[in-house]
Amino acid sequence: MSHLTYEEIFGRLVKASYQGNLQEEIDAIESTGDEHTKQYIQYALGKGDPDKVVFQVKSCDKGSDDENHNCEAACLFDAVVRDMEGHVVIQDRNCTHCGECIETCSLDSLVDKKEFIPLVELLQGKEVPVFAMVAPAIIGQFGSEVTMGKLRAALKHLGFYGMVEVALFADVLSLKEALEFDEHVKTDKDFVLTSCCCPIWVSMVKKVYDKLVPHISPSVSPMVACGRGIKRMHPCAKTVFIGPCIAKKAEAKEPDIRDAVDAVLTFHELKQIFEATDIHPEDMEDIPSEHSSTSGRIYARTGGVSKSISDTLNRIRPDKPVKIKSIQADGIKECKAMLSDLMNDDIKANFYEGMGCVGGCVGGPKALLQVDKGTAFVNNYGAEAEAPTPADNQYVLGLLQQLGIDSVEELLGGESAAIFQRDF
CATH class of the missing domain: 3.40.950.10 (Fe-only Hydrogenase (Larger Subunit); Chain L, domain 3)
Structure with a gap:
């Protein structure tokens, strides 16, 4: 199973784009990855909601290690919250799009397009x-x-x-x-x-x-x-x-x-x-x-x-x-x-x-x-x-x-x- 990071995937796709074999590289990465890898690929390609910048790739819930779960504390405007089921969600109405949650997320759950x-x-x-x-x-x-x-x-x-x-x-x-x-x-x-x-x-x-x-x-x-x-x-x-x-x-x-x-x-x-x-x-x-x-x-x-x-x-x-x-x-x-x-x-x-x-x-x-x-x-x-x-x-x-x-x-x-x- 692939353990490529989002940034590594982006780099490989850029190289493939200039070499003219983008689709082949996408197929190669997907073949050794998981469902999160496929999401990483989509956002690295610039896809997703055209009006959004920050995307949640993995679901974080009450079972997450509290020491690693630091995006809530990083947000000073209460844009990162937990819903009724304990899952972390981003409230767009409060989000200033500063990206601090991405930088502090140690679980690789949040990415920017x-x-x-x-x-x-x-x-x-x-x-x-x-x-x-x-x-x-x-x-x-x-x-x-x-x-x-x-x-x-x-x-x-x-x-x-x-x-x-x-x-x-x-x-x-x-x-x-x-x-x-x-x-x-x-x-x-x-x-x-x-x-x-x-x-x-x-x-x-x-x-x-x-x-x-x-x-x-x-x-x-x-x-x-x-x-x-x-x-x-x-x-x-x-x-x-x-x-x-x-x-x-x-x-x-x-x-x-x-x-x-x-x-x-x-x-x-x-x-x-x-x-x-x-x-x-x-x-x-x-x-x-x-x-x-x-x-x-x-x-x-x-x-x-x-x-x-x-x-x-x-x-x-x-x-x-x-x-x-x-x-x-x-x-x-x-x-x-x-x-x-x-x-x-x-x-x-x-x-x-x-x-x-x-x-x-x-x-x-x-x-x-x-x-x-x-x-x-x-x-x-x-x-x-x-x-x-x-x-x-x-x-x-x-x-x-x-x-x-x-x-x-x-x-x-x-x-x-x-x-x-x-x-x-």
Whole structure:
């Protein structure tokens, strides 16, 4: 009987997809596996409920070893519960899709759906341009010698048409959220919650602390902004986000923004894909081309969004009397505490940033580096940028013009800038 893990099955199927013998490999794995192996195969192939991310493969009941049964305790929002018969179930209405239950499940009962294998035919066919959109947290994740240019080359070897740094669109969102702050915070009693980056944070506000929804800045995340930006410039393109986050898979499926991103991969999955296809990013040629600012690059770590928007506001509205006074929540526990304070009218700042993972995106469940190392790479990459803010970055301003946005002020309500707007 096969004892292949879910990740091992995914790696084998990726390799078979590129070698052109996928069905043969599926048959071979199934012939030596059990009923759970068949389920693993289905989710590794990207099948299952198209609107779900987390799937339960094995049934856990009262007979499970309590020491191994740790997903309930890991969930801070009571989404993982036991039904009347003692079986573990996930309540979608409470789930923030953070993936913590998957990471802590020592019984291999929970998995997240893989979305790569359905793309392989497109990547090999070259008829449809498929763009890789890499999260700012990716710098350093594949080794200190792997530059963004080498990563771009490695992704092209996989079949991607091109790679775009999401940091470029984080720059755009810094401009937009700085303008939103200027518009909505006039007195010491006003405050906003950033909607950038973290889908766990946004989901918490919408599902649990919904009275605070009117204070959310009406902007899409950089991932969504990037996907929509690419599709405006390349209408036939497919977009694939690559980051450290399971929750981004759920964000990409939300009804009002599902037009932006066609698939989501994690850093861990990309590492498996490189290994399965014998691609070594460190040995690739360096083909740099992007020019994101410091502001966009530091979105990947806690406090980065606050600093980016504050620096951008000071640059474009230097005379604004009310400056950004920010508080950051680092991890779900701190997010809950901060939002609870706001619900009780305990207002200590005018700009609130929440990151569902400790350390920010660099602390995501599918990051390849420890938080401190990931943070150091992000800070160093930010310091290397030629422009400190998007307002100083002619490349970003040129990008806005390519998207039909003639002035920064149009980001507040211009028709062409509606792709960056979200109604919470």
